[in-house]
Amino acid sequence: MNLTPRLLLQKIMVLPDAHHLEMIQPMAGALEFIFLAFLGIAIISTVLALAHQRSNPVLARRFALAISGKLGVWITFGLLPLLTLAILLGQLVYGSRFGILPAIVKLSPLAVFGLLALWKYRRCECRVAGTLGVLATLGFALPFVNLLEMLHWPERWPFLNPLLPNIYDVQGVVRALIFLAGAILATGGALLFRGFVWSESRMTADAPERNVIRIWALSLTVLGAVALPALVVWDSAILPVGAQSVPALVVSAPLLVTLWLSALLALAMLWNPNLCRAAIIAFLAFAGLAFETTRENLIQTTALADKLIALRMKADTQFSKLQMDQEVRYSSNTPFDPKAGEKIYAEKCSACHAFDRKVVGPAHKDVLPKYRGQSDKLQAFILAPQKVDPAFPAMPAQGLSRREARAVADYLLTRLETETKGGAQ
Numbered sequence: 001m002n003l004t005p006r007l008l009l010q011k012i013m014v015l016p017d018a019h020h021l022e023m024i025q026p027m028a029g030a031l032e033f034i035f036l037a038f039l040g041i042a043i044i045s046t047v048l049a050l051a052h053q054r055s056n057p058v059l060a061r062r063f064a065l066a067i068s069g070k071l072g073v074w075i076t077f078g079l080l081p082l083l084t085l086a087i088l089l090g091q092l093v094y095g096s097r098f099g100i101l102p103a104i105v106k107l108s109p110l111a112v113f114g115l116l117a118l119w120k121y122r123r124c125e126c127r128v129a130g131t132l133g134v135l136a137t138l139g140f141a142l143p144f145v146n147l148l149e150m151l152h153w154p155e156r157w158p159f160l161n162p163l164l165p166n167i168y169d170v171q172g173v174v175r176a177l178i179f180l181a182g183a184i185l186a187t188g189g190a191l192l193f194r195g196f197v198w199s200e201s202r203m204t205a206d207a208p209e210r211n212v213i214r215i216w217a218l219s220l221t222v223l224g225a226v227a228l229p230a231l232v233v234w235d236s237a238i239l240p241v242g243a244q245s246v247p248a249l250v251v252s253a254p255l256l257v258t259l260w261l262s263a264l265l266a267l268a269m270l271w272n273p274n275l276c277r278a279a280i281i282a283f284l285a286f287a288g289l290a291f292e293t294t295r296e297n298l299i300q301t302t303a304l305a306d307k308l309i310a311l312r313m314k315a316d317t318q319f320s321k322l323q324m325d326q327e328v329r330y331s332s333n334t335p336f337d338p339k340a341g342e343k344i345y346a347e348k349c350s351a352c353h354a355f356d357r358k359v360v361g362p363a364h365k366d367v368l369p370k371y372r373g374q375s376d377k378l379q380a381f382i383l384a385p386q387k388v389d390p391a392f393p394a395m396p397a398q399g400l401s402r403r404e405a406r407a408v409a410d411y412l413l414t415r416l417e418t419e420t421k422g423g424a425q
C-alpha cells in the first residue's frame with residue numbers, strides 16, 4: 001500500500017469522542033492566533049526588509065529582526081502550530097464531506113518551504129530566499145484563511161472545492177483583508193516590542209535607524225488598528241445567518257476598544273520620541289488580535305454546532321461498539337471467579353428477588369426453568385429486561401457488564417439445577 005501524506009495524517013487521527021471535540025475548538029483557536037500572527041509578521045517584515053535592502057541595509061536588518069532568526073523560534077511558532085492545526089481542524093470536520101484536511105495537506109509544503117526560506121533570509125540576507133519565501137507563504141496563507149472562512153458555511157461544504165479560494169465571494173475577500181490587516185498590526189507590535197522593549201534585541205538610544213523604525217512601527221500599528229475594526233464590522237454584517245451568535249457580537253466590544261486604544265496611543269506617540277508606552281501598545285495590539293481570533297472561533301463554533309452533534313453521535317455509536325467488542329473479547333478470555341455470580345446476585349438482585357419466594361420480582365424458581373440450557377437468553381434479559389408478566393412491574397436494567405451478567409446467569413442456572421434436584425430427592 002502506498003502511504004500518501006493524507007493517509008498518514010488520517011492514521012494519526014484519534015477517534016473523536018464528545019469531550020475531545022469540545023476541547024478541539026478552543027485549542028485550534030489559540031493555535032490559529034499564534035500561527036497567523038507569526039505568519040503575518042514574517043511576511044510583512046520581510047517585504048519591508050526587501051524594500052529597504054538596497055537603500056539602507058541596517059534598516060532592512062531591523063525590519064527582518066521583527067522576528068528572531070533562531071531556527072527554534074520558527075519551528076515553535078511556525079511549523080509546529082501548522083502541523084497541530086492541520087490535525088485539529090481535520091478532526092473537527094472528520095467524517096464530513098468537507099475536504100479540509102487534504103486541502104491543508106496539499107497546501108502545507110508551500111508553508112513549510114516559505115517559512116524555511118524566510119528563516120534563511122534572516123540568516124543570509126539573500127534576496128532570492130526572501131522573495132521566494134514571501135511568495136510561498138502568501139500562496140499558502142490566502143487559500144488557508146479562506147479555508148478557515150469556509151468553516152462558517154457547513155451547509156455549502158458538499159459544493160465547495162476547498163482549495164479554490166472563493167474570490168468572487170465578499171466573505172472570502174474580507175477574510176483575506178482581515179488577515180492582511182492583522183499581519184500589519186502584528187508587525188507594528190512586533191517591531192515596537194523587539195526594537196524598544198525586549199532587552200535582547202532592543203536598539204541603543206543612539207542607533208541611527210531608531211527614529212525611522214519608531215515611525216514605521218507606530219504607523220503600521222495605527223494602520224492595522226484602524227483597518228481591522230472596520231473589517232470586523234463589515235465581516236459581522238455579512239456573516240451567514242447560521243454563524244451569527246450573541247457571544248461573537250459580545251467579544252467584538254473589547255476587540256474594538258483595545259484596537260482603538262492602541263491606535264490612539266500609537267498616534268499620540270508618533271509625535272513624541274519618548275517610547276515609554278511601546279510595551280503597552282504592543283500588548284494592546286496583540287490583545288486585539290487575540291480577541292479577533294476568539295471571535296472567529298465563536299463564529300465557527302456556532303456554524304459547526306449541528307455538524308458537531310452529528311459527528312458526536314456517530315462517534316458515540318462507534319465508541320460503544322468498540323467497548324462492546326472489547327468486553328466480548330475480555331469475557332471470552334478470562335476465567336470466572338466461581339463466587340462472582342453469587343456476590344453480584346447478593347449485591348444487585350437480592351433487593352427484589354429471592355430464589356423461592358416472590359419479593360418485588362417473581363421467585364426465581366418459578367421463572368428460571370424456561371431459561372434452562374439457555375444462559376445466553378437469560379444474560380440478554382438481565383442486560384436489557386423486557387416486560388414479561390403483567391402481575392409485576394417492569395424490571396429496571398441493573399447496569400451490569402456482559403461479564404457480570406454471564407456470571408449471574410450461570411450462577412442462577414446452576415443453582416436451579418442443584419435446588420430442583422435437591423427438591424426432587
Ligand code: HEC
Nearest residue numbers: 348349352360361362367387388389392393394395398408
Ligand atoms: C428493582 C427490583 C429488581 C431488581 C434489583 C432485579 N429485578 Fe429481576 N425482576 C424484577 C421484576 C419486577 C420482575 C418481573 C418483570 C416482569 O415480569 O416484567 C423481574 C423479573 C426477573 C426475571 C424473570 C424474567 C422472565 O423472563 O420472566 C429474572 C430472570 C430476573 N428478574 C433476574 C434478575 C437478576 C439476575 C437481577 C440482578 C442482576 C435482578 N433480576 C434484579 C425486579 C428486579
